[in-house]
Amino acid sequence: xxxxxxxxxxxxxxxxxxxxxxxxxxxxxxxxxxxxxxxxxxxxxxxxxxxxxxxxxxxxxxxxxxxxxxxxxxxxxxxxxxxxxxxxxxxxxxxxxxxxxxxxxxxxxxxxxxxxxxxxxxxxxxxxxxxxxxxxxxxxxxxxxxxxxxxxxxxxxxxxxxxxxxxxxxxxxxxxxxxxxxxxxxxxxxxxxxxxxxxxxxxxxxxxx
Numbered sequence: 001x002x003x004x005x006x007x008x009x010x011x012x013x014x015x016x017x018x019x020x021x022x023x024x025x026x027x028x029x030x031x032x033x034x035x036x037x038x039x040x041x042x043x044x045x046x047x048x049x050x051x052x053x054x055x056x057x058x059x060x061x062x063x064x065x066x067x068x069x070x071x072x073x074x075x076x077x078x079x080x081x082x083x084x085x086x087x088x089x090x091x092x093x094x095x096x097x098x099x100x101x102x103x104x105x106x107x108x109x110x111x112x113x114x115x116x117x118x119x120x121x122x123x124x125x126x127x128x129x130x131x132x133x134x135x136x137x138x139x140x141x142x143x144x145x146x147x148x149x150x151x152x153x154x155x156x157x158x159x160x161x162x163x164x165x166x167x168x169x170x171x172x173x174x175x176x177x178x179x180x181x182x183x184x185x186x187x188x189x190x191x192x193x194x195x196x197x198x199x200x201x202x203x204x205x206x207x208x209x
Contacts (some may be wrong), residue, residue, distance in 0.1 A: 035083065035107040040193070041199040042084035042129035043159075053165045084129040086110040086195075089119040089145065090163065098130065099163065102191050116145040123149060128158045130195055132182065135173070136166040146177045159198035 041071040086103055090096040091114050103110040111126070113119050131149065135142040146160055173181060179201045182194035
């Protein structure tokens, strides 16, 4: 179950997941509040919830009581989380470039690779907070790669986010190890929503939520 500050963070992360426009606005540009929120969720995953500050960076992201959306929240004083790092695995060079641009717009650090072998090598030697994986890469080889990454990372594997569904239903993707799906047509809002959902899901699983 969620408790205390963690419960508050879970509730606000849910708001972010449903309303990424509150966190990132309409401009498609890096937004400090949304970036801080993603960074805090990623830091919580890295630290296995060993701190009580989880709700702070999301405090101003929920809708106002009158139904309107709050504006961009100011960075939280005293909290300096590193930018989340994302591993992007996409064999189509055009799609790889386009998704990379969206990650840049969200203010996220990322490493882009074009094959499963390179993804495994990167995972083995570098820390990542989430993995964006093209399910339809080389046919359906993305599913095989998801299993290989799961075997490699074990409980410490960053959450997997599927880039598209490849005509597979969500239950199947979840069983294959994906925590969320970034649906097409992909934009900053859809990508932010999927990353938030994936981090939140893994966060809840770490503490039995």
